[in-house]
Amino acid sequence: MTDALKIENLRKTYDSGFEALKGIDLTVREGDFFALLGPNGAGKSTTLGIVCSLVNKTSGKVSVFGHDIDRDLSGAKMNLGVVPQEMNFNQFEKVIDIVVTQAGYYGIPAKRARVSAEYYLKELGLWDKRNEPARMLSGGMKRRLMIARALVHEPKLLILDEPTAGVDIELRRSMWTFLQEMNRRGTTIILTTHYLEEAEALCRNIAIIDHGSILQNTSTRDLLKQLSVETFLLDLSEPVSEAPELPDFDTRLVNEGQLEIDVRQGQNLNAAFSQLDAKGLRVVSMRTKANRLEELFLRMVQENSRKGDKA
Amino acid sequence: MSPDAKLTALSTIVVREVRRFTRIWPQTLLPPAVTMTLYFVIFGNLIGSRIGQMDGHDYMAFIVPGLIMMSVITSSYANVVSSFFSMKFQRSIEELLVSPVPNYIILAGYVAGGMARGLGVGLIVTVLSLGFTNLSLHHPAATVLTVALTSMLFSLGGFINAMLATKFDDISIVPTFVLTPLTYLGGVFYSIQLLPDFWRAVSMANPILYMVNAFRYGILGISDVNVGVSLSMIVLFIVILVVLCLRMLARGRGIRH
Known part of the structure; x- marks a missing residue:
């Protein structure tokens, strides 16, 4: 089985001098459902930001399904879908346009993109809202829109940064079911969350990061065994x-x-x-x-x- | 990405840009049409009829090429600077940054979007001007080449402004305090032959003067400057700005941490 994500000695020091990552190593196997946990400011979003190329690393190596982001960034990105923590779509665009446009960025022609967009918008209960401007959606719908957008090009690795933050319990449960189904179909999933119940329920492996260092990287079962x-x-x-x-x-x-x-x-x-x-x-x-x-x-x-x- | 995939990505950006400025047409297409009609009525008809001829042409016919160029410059610049900065502000630029679209495709997409609006507005203003004067193309190739290259140049300028801008004030400073004065002093309303030697020499340092005159040459066949020099200067500036834009994108200036 190949590594979906491999991080070696990754360091990030911001211009302010703040050392966000102090040389972390992390491997996520293909097909895994993996949680990256840590308190605010621990380095979770910086790590994922580097993987998604939204943050420039200071040093270290990152590869996604064997594609090194320094040598084959395009190949790495083709395998990657990202659901960020904060809303990052044009609020004035229509729901369907946001998803179809994202597919276009991956080189998917409009006709095929519309088919894929329809599938994921239906899966996530947004098809009825497809012609509405994104700003008209509720908070939970906006999160689901970002998931549909991240999946439209069928990535092998899906990264979710606190996907259920601020989402009501019923919707959270339905999102869990959806993500579990995606994982069952073969998509490797990495998520960060503050709901540890979520990580325990969904994830097979967990890494705990704090102050830019990995404290634990093991299976959820082994981690829970440490509880005395x-x-x-x-x-x-x-x-x-x-x-x-x-x-x-x-x-x-x-x-x-x-x-x-x-x-x-x-x-x-x-x-x-x-x-x-x-x-x-x-x-x-x-x-x-x-x-x-x-x-x-x-x-x-x-x-x-x-x-x-x-x- | 395969060449086909890159082409799809490019057309996706261009379609999205065109959809954006046509969706908000009362803010993007209508204002230059209204403003230029007022220029034609007031400067061309009312004041122009008293001025008489300029460089052997009616004053209205003399100012039309400059006014078309003025609207092309401001619209091309405004489209890219507002669209790209809005994406930065709303963080929807991340949609592009996480995707495999190469930087030069991102740049080409935004510049093409800026050119689509700039040339679209130029066409609207040209059609409106036909209600006030008869236009004949003296040199069609020079006309098309000048307007297309100028639109490209100012789209690139808008892109750099948007990359550097950190707040909305930053995207209005250049159009207000740089572009507008340079355009008004770029020979839109007068021939620099009317100026004293000193101010004529100062005017020669204004890049917009060359664009307005090259365009006027294409339509009327008259120019205060050498058209070949004008076009060469525009191309040189385009090359410089393209290199600058690509360097800024590669470094992630203002868009990546």
Whole structure:
């Protein structure tokens, strides 16, 4: 299997002297659904900007499906579709014109471009809006328009920079389904997101970047294994006045009808339920207290910040 | 990209540019038609009838080539500077930057768009002028060549202005404080033979004087300057600006971080 994206020792120092990337290495395999996570200003958008040639790199190598951006930029770009974080289309142009024009930039003749545009606008629920100026679309529709525009030339690698930011839950879920389907059909997808639940639900591999360095680059499963304790919220059938003492688990009372319980790595929830049952407590529903990946992410970024402070 | 794909990309940019300025025709095509009609009525008819002849021609016939050229220059420049800067401002320029379109195709597309508007406006003004005077082409090839090269030159100028501009004020400074004075002082309304020696010499440093006179030569057969020199100067400036534009695009000046 080839590498969809290969980044070697990539550095970027802006004119202001700010070092946004400190020599990162990153490989995304063909067919992967990959998340690049990091706090604001970590270097995510700079990395993707260099890959898309919107940002000039200081040094390092980047190749897209084997096409080095220094030697064969055109070949690299042909394989790439980009959905940026901010709206970047002409608000006065019609939806269909925006998508067909983008296809033209890739050398696709107008007739074939219209067929492709129709397909993706229908897939993304925008076909009825095709003759409206883009400014008339809602925020969610504008995001979907940018996805249709990025896909119209059938790229092998799709890069999405926070595609669901500010999008309501229903639409976010439908976008997830669409992206999963695109990935199933063979499109390699890289996304950045602040919704870690999104990365956990969609992505097979995750890299965490902070202060211009990669902190972690592994599979989502291996990353989550690093989580030592998970906290669950349990809704009880009968109110209790204090948290029950269980032999193997730490518990805390949230309110008289809700309990918080820590489950360490190696423990299982069945044991917790048995011990609660022995105390006469019935659990009617349960959920995780915080997103698991979110906990890990925060821990890693905080540790990295502490290291930075010491240095 | 294959040559066919490049051609498709070029025609896509040109079609989008033409669609843009025709969509907003009350801002792009109507104003020069109204302004030039007023020039014809006031300077040509009312004042011109009292002036009499200039270089052996009616004053109206004398100013028409200059006024056509004036509208071609301002429209070509304005089209590229406003379109490209708007794309920068709205960040829709990124649509082009992430695509495989080579820089020289981007430049050619915008320049062709500027020329389409400049020459379109020139045609409108020419048709309007026929209501005021009879025009006959003394030298059709010189006329067409001069107007096309001038339109190309000022489209390139508009492109550089748009690349360097960081705010909307920056795209109006050159047209207001450079292009307009140079055009008015470029022999549109008078022959530089009327000027004292000193001001005639100063006028010779104005590049627009050469374009107006070359165009006037094509239509009326008269010129204050050598037409061959005029055309050579325009071509030289075009080459210089093309090199500048391509260098700026390669560096991503004002469009890439």
